[in-house]
Amino acid sequence: MLNARDALMESSPEHLPGQAAPSEEAPAEQPFERQGRRPLAIKTEDVHRIYKIRKQKNSKGEPEKTLVALNGVSLEVEQGELFGLLGPNGAGKTTLIKILTTLLAPSSGVCYVDGLDVIKQANEVRRRISMVSGGETSGYGILTVRENLWMFSQFYGVSSKDANQRIREMLRVVEMEDKLNARVSGLSTGQRQRMNFCRGFITDPSVVFLDEPTLGLDINAARIVRRFTREWMQQNPGRTVLLTTHYMAEADELCDRIAIIDHGVVLACDTPANLKRLLQKQPVFEVLAAGLSERALEPLGRAPGIVCVTGEVQEGGSAYKLKFILQDEGAIGAVVSALGEQHGNILSLQKNEPTLEDVFVALVGRSLTAEDHEASS
């Protein structure tokens, strides 16, 4: 039986979609300028990051333990791209961002931002970048919004006049003009996040790293952040954004290309449309069935023609919502038979066009679970 992930890999060229094939690599003397194509804003080459959890044998004689956060990540992001990094908790997204923002050293491999080595030319890299992390409440609580933002603007050499102007403008964009002189400790979580969002952009960076920037924001605030990011990219064509997110819809809406990462490995990298097109060869059906138990999922997954099946209990516990990824449409018969064998009563059946989440499920083997969603909210 063909595994979904293998199917995607087989349909791709030897390199992952979106990555440069060896024949396309620029001449060595100008690795980031590429004839006919936009230069690279971000480039990682076989990056590994390993954490030592236990340095030496413990009293029980258990050996040194390590955690592999990144396992050979190679990515290229062009200037002017809004690039997404999708993955579950613990996939390595934040680790990669920390390396690219010079806060963490890779165990091996090389990373470049704007053509500069993030280790050897860290200070030059820092002049060109900024980062906004989501779900955080950082900021000097006892200082005002203006004092916090002004201080960080000075670190990047922004003149006082420009800084004050940009602060006002950014606060207007995020609808917080009235909070200019409010203490940060008096802001809500969402307002603090919006303030940090402003901090990330008032320095006018070339490359912005957004690590789940809408985490913890209400719908309106998240909409404001996404709209601003889109408009900023349109108004500044040479600028680059690398965005990590849990929200498939956000990635689908915003990103020019997306890399899906799990357990430190990039599983796929392409435009949202191409990623979905890869999966279109494998039809997806959604079935609402009653009378099933959780044990029925495994035998369902073994039925012929079924690549992958996931299930969620519906409210009330009386029915399962099942998502089947099939080898071809003809396998729907096998689905119906298999459900019958498991004493399932089909309440509804519909064919889904693949979504980014389907691609994610096919590659990672599971959806973003409720646990991930709770952790991210």
Added chain:
Amino acid sequence: MMLPVGVVRNARASYAFFERNIHLTKRYWAWEAVWLVYNLVNAISVTYIGASAQLITGVKFDTSFLILYLLIGTVVWSYLSVVFDQVTETITLERWEGTIEYTFMAPIARLTHLLGSCTFAIVHGLLFVAVQLVVVSFFFHLNLSHSNMLTAAALLLIGSVSFIGFGITAAILPLLYTERGAQMAYIVRALILLVSGVYYPISVLPGWMQPFARISPATYVLDGMRQGLLYNQPLTALWSDIWPLLIAGVVSIPAGLWIFRSAERYAKRTGKLKRNG
């Protein structure tokens, strides 16, 4: 003449740290008041040991010398503590407020970061000490007519430079030990208190502690200030106290910065550049 852009940018960034600390001090005024009262009570209590020496020993002698001797110790120690604490808390504060990542990824030299914080520490310390001296003078009838205030001030400022270097070195503790590093820095401060002759001449220390006294810059600051305030010695007569402080200043700040940068590289390798919690 226009200054190079880099110098202007770093000066501006340094001032941003200085201004941040001014705002924090103003807003945390209650904590400043508590700390001032604590130091005042400490200074007055220790100085009363001098005032009560005749009663304690039963021997008659001029206690004003002992009072001033002890007062110099408490004031200098108070100043050095404030400076040392401000410098070592540079990292702790960033972790606590969740800004450590943003500060460490800003394009500023570590010297710029520390210079802004250290400059504030010195100014803050001097103001602290000035208030203490004014208050304590109401409790004791101090006769400073034969004291060389210029000598005392100069020794204090020269000694500040080397103490900043020690503080920068101690600041690696909160950098490397995310949860308890700030508390570990107190051990460094306590050891300096023990060996530097704050309340007693270093000659009373056991032989094995004497070398440690000789390498503490506080030893020379205290000795030099006592020479100036108790014996009216001019600065030019105190070369034996000044040259160790100059060497300590010249060595401790570059050494402290080198140690700090090494610790920062280690923190980057091991993933310790993160906020608390």
